[in-house]
Amino acid sequence: MQLTSKFLLRSIILTFVFFTMISCYSVRIVSTKGSPMPPLEMEGDDWYRDKMVVEIDTVLKAGTLTDDVIFRVLRDGCETGKLFSVEYKNTFSGSMKYIFSFGSKRKVKLKYVCMKPSN
Amino acid sequence: MATTTIFEKQEWDTLHKNGPFPLKRMYVTRLEGRASIPSSTDRYNDAAVEIQRIIKDCADQNEGFRAYGSRWSMSSIAHQKDNVHQNNLMNLDLNIFPQDLHALSSYNAGNLFFFECGNTIKEISQKLEEHGKSLKTTGASNGQTIAGCISTGVHGSALNVGSVQDYIVGLNIITGPSPADNVYLERHTKPGLTNAFAEKINAKVIRNDELFNAALVGLGSFGFIHGIVLEAEDLYLLKRYVRKINKNLAMKLSNTMDFKNSEFKIAGETDSQGNPLTPYHFKVFINPYTDDSEYVVEAMYKKPYQLPYPDPFTTIEKSIYKDLIYLLISISEKFPNSIPWFIKRLEKSVLPNVNEETIGTLYETFWDAAYQGPAFAMSIGVDHSDSEKALNILTKMTKKDGPIPGIFAMRFVKQSEATLAFTKFPITCMIEIDGIIWSGSNKLISMEEYSTRMLEVLKNNNIPFTIHWGKISDWAFPDLATHMFGNKVEQWKALRGSLLSKKMQQVFSNKFLDTLKLSDIQEDSDPDLIASLL
Numbered sequence: 074m075q076l077t078s079k080f081l082l083r084s085i086i087l088t089f090v091f092f093t094m095i096s097c098y099s100v101r102i103v104s105t106k107g108s109p110m111p112p113l114e115m116e117g118d119d120w121y122r123d124k125m126v127v128e129i130d131t132v133l134k135a136g137t138l139t140d141d142v143i144f145r146v147l148r149d150g151c152e153t154g155k156l157f158s159v160e161y162k163n164t165f166s167g168s169m170k171y172i173f174s175f176g177s178k179r180k181v182k183l184k185y186v187c188m189k190p191s192n
Numbered sequence: 193m194a195t196t197t198i199f200e201k202q203e204w205d206t207l208h209k210n211g212p213f214p215l216k217r218m219y220v221t222r223l224e225g226r227a228s229i230p231s232s233t234d235r236y237n238d239a240a241v242e243i244q245r246i247i248k249d250c251a252d253q254n255e256g257f258r259a260y261g262s263r264w265s266m267s268s269i270a271h272q273k274d275n276v277h278q279n280n281l282m283n284l285d286l287n288i289f290p291q292d293l294h295a296l297s298s299y300n301a302g303n304l305f306f307f308e309c310g311n312t313i314k315e316i317s318q319k320l321e322e323h324g325k326s327l328k329t330t331g332a333s334n335g336q337t338i339a340g341c342i343s344t345g346v347h348g349s350a351l352n353v354g355s356v357q358d359y360i361v362g363l364n365i366i367t368g369p370s371p372a373d374n375v376y377l378e379r380h381t382k383p384g385l386t387n388a389f390a391e392k393i394n395a396k397v398i399r400n401d402e403l404f405n406a407a408l409v410g411l412g413s414f415g416f417i418h419g420i421v422l423e424a425e426d427l428y429l430l431k432r433y434v435r436k437i438n439k440n441l442a443m444k445l446s447n448t449m450d451f452k453n454s455e456f457k458i459a460g461e462t463d464s465q466g467n468p469l470t471p472y473h474f475k476v477f478i479n480p481y482t483d484d485s486e487y488v489v490e491a492m493y494k495k496p497y498q499l500p501y502p503d504p505f506t507t508i509e510k511s512i513y514k515d516l517i518y519l520l521i522s523i524s525e526k527f528p529n530s531i532p533w534f535i536k537r538l539e540k541s542v543l544p545n546v547n548e549e550t551i552g553t554l555y556e557t558f559w560d561a562a563y564q565g566p567a568f569a570m571s572i573g574v575d576h577s578d579s580e581k582a583l584n585i586l587t588k589m590t591k592k593d594g595p596i597p598g599i600f601a602m603r604f605v606k607q608s609e610a611t612l613a614f615t616k617f618p619i620t621c622m623i624e625i626d627g628i629i630w631s632g633s634n635k636l637i638s639m640e641e642y643s644t645r646m647l648e649v650l651k652n653n654n655i656p657f658t659i660h661w662g663k664i665s666d667w668a669f670p671d672l673a674t675h676m677f678g679n680k681v682e683q684w685k686a687l688r689g690s691l692l693s694k695k696m697q698q699v700f701s702n703k704f705l706d707t708l709k710l711s712d713i714q715e716d717s718d719p720d721l722i723a724s725l726l
Contacts, residue, residue, distance in 0.1 A: 192283050
């Protein structure tokens with residue numbers, strides 16, 4: 074009986090971890106023209122290692138009537154104001170937050186890289 | 193005025209994490225805005241003054257100084273323990289007009305372009321495309337800066353073109369802190385621009401083949417390359433084919449480069465007699481751990497630029513989980529025998545798809561290579577007639593002393609005139625091994641041991657070789673530079689010692705040069721060596 078409960082608990086945890094992992098994914102759109110702004114320091118260990126990346130990781134409080142949300146590309150980290158790439162990441166916790174708040178809390182995870190100035 | 197930000201540092205690393213290396217300071221220079229200095233030439237000259245100010249600071253402190261662009265080199269060639277300068281924001285281009293052409297120049301003014309050091313291959317290609325022009329060749333990707341490319345000998349596999357440095361017409365080099373330490377070099381047998389143009393960038397003209405060829409692949413040690421003049425050509429398309437062909441045929445083509453009389457025939461790529469054409473580019477991929485009777489090869493043929501053509505970019509690109517790769521490497525370090533199995537499984541991700549056909553410009557064909565985690569690349573140059581023999585020796589050694597987590601390829605490059613170009617053979621076959629950085633264990637040969645073994649087996653088998661300056665190798669291998677380049681080493685050092693003062697020879701040296709015994713101070717400079725001969 075005890076063995077069955079342990080097995081059940083493990084299965085639930087494993088299933089939860091599995092769904093957490095598979096429900097976390099990112100999609101990136103990249104320009105085929107222009108060059109990305111290089112970073113001052115190469116610190117990352119991913120696609121952004123040789124790019125100056127701006128990250129937005131926030132939870133928006135939206136009204137029930139709010140449809141779309143606009144983020145403006147600010148000068149800080151993006152002097153050209155032109156985008157080279159944008160990545161949107163969907164996470165399990167973000168999806169849960171949206172569902173259980175009936176859309177009033179929206180998790181936003183964005184990364185963008187701007188174009189290098191051409192001088 | 194151009195502004196430089198100084199970062200106090202402890203260490204510095206390459207893009208592919210081949211370090212870290214110790215460092216005191218990193219400089220990043222940004223040009224003055226166009227609103228303050230509208231003229232590009234004035235902004236260029238303003239940047240030169242700023243670079244000379246930094247060089248003076250370094251020299252005053254008896255410290256070294258070295259410029260780098262995109263950190264793509266995996267060797268320590270771009271590193272200097274005291275001061276490094278990131279120049280990838282110095283990306284101006286200056287107009288060249290027909291009146292700027294030297295009276296004895298054989299170049300078409302419309303094909304000559306002046307770029308500042310920090311322009312990447314990608315930026316240059318895009319700027320050239322606006323003029324209906326293209327580079328003649330690039331490396332396999334486009335992120336390197338132009339100064340970095342030529343200093344390290346970046347190459348593709350353009351059989352009749354050569355490497356990036358081989359279409360350079362002029363070099364503007366800052367050789368020291370004084371206003372007079374600014375030279376514009378060209379070949380005296382192939383002049384490009386007028387003295388008046390050089391005066392516009394405050395540079396003294398030296399037209400001298402030997403000096404130009406030595407400075408061309410200068411390993412970052414001939415001064416600060418501030419700008420270059422390159423010869424472009426009309427925009428063209430590359431039709432790319434991937435095929436699996438008989439191993440013996442691939443080797444015969446590599447050894448002879450005789451495509452015309454070969455059985456390697458692609459429909460539509462034949463002459464009027466039906467004989468196969470020599471491709472613009474040829475590359476052979478080899479998995480050293482399989483005994484396949486066929487190799488994957490990639491061939492490209494040059495076509496006139498004409499619209500429309502299908503978009504060569506694939507809409508969707510997927511990448512493997514990096515963590516999975518790291519896991520495979522960890523397993524490999526404990527169980528080396530699993531490496532061939534892993535490589536076979538990853539073949540689909542590493543090798544191009546067989547029977548793939550695309551068409552696009554050079555820029556579109558050799559596009560972005562995204563960072564995919566710590567990587568190693570070793571690259572050995574041999575005469576193409578030795579390619580099969582060298583490949584067999586290296587793969588045999590890899591199987592015996594390895595395995596290692598890498599895959600082989602061969603590319604072929606026309607001879608360069610640069611004194612220390614590793615593409616020194618009439619046609620150089622670059623045998624490359626690309627893979628993921630690994631650590632040695634009591635069961636697995638280390639990367640350092642493996643790179644030494646590569647040189648040992650080639651030397652023991654009397655195969656003359658060179659090494660790509662920007663790749664990983666055992667740079668401390670005894671008398672390596674002399675073994676590769678013979679008396680050209682002394683010639684290169686003498687020319688460097690004549691162009692640079694003793695102080696500047698020290699400033700523009702680094703450990704990489706010391707290891708190769710290329711940095712010893714030349715006490716007696718010979719002004720005749722750097723005389724302008726035209």
